[in-house]
Amino acid sequence: MTTQTDTTGTGAASAAAVCVSMLDPADTCDRCGARAYVLAVFGRGAELTFCGHHARAYRAGLAATALAVYDETGWLPRQDQP
Ligand SMILES: [Zn+2]
Secondary structure, rough: OOOOOOOOOHHHHHHOOOOOOOOOOEEEEOOOOOEEOOOOOOOOEEEEEEOOOHHOHHHHHHHHHHOEEEEEEOOOOOOOOO
């Protein structure tokens, strides 16, 4: 019963919510402790957070098992992309 739909953002106020982050700077990767940029939500309210490195490492598994994946790695400066 945690699913909520925000219906207050319709209209002129919606633009203000574009940059809302699902992750806090204090959130850390559950694998290595680095700052988390990906939040994976599973059933029963379970959540895992990953840094960009581990999000890429587990991307296939997350896509197959998580109910939702919030990927905020797009906010990272590009550094080690091939
Ligand atoms: Zn990590």
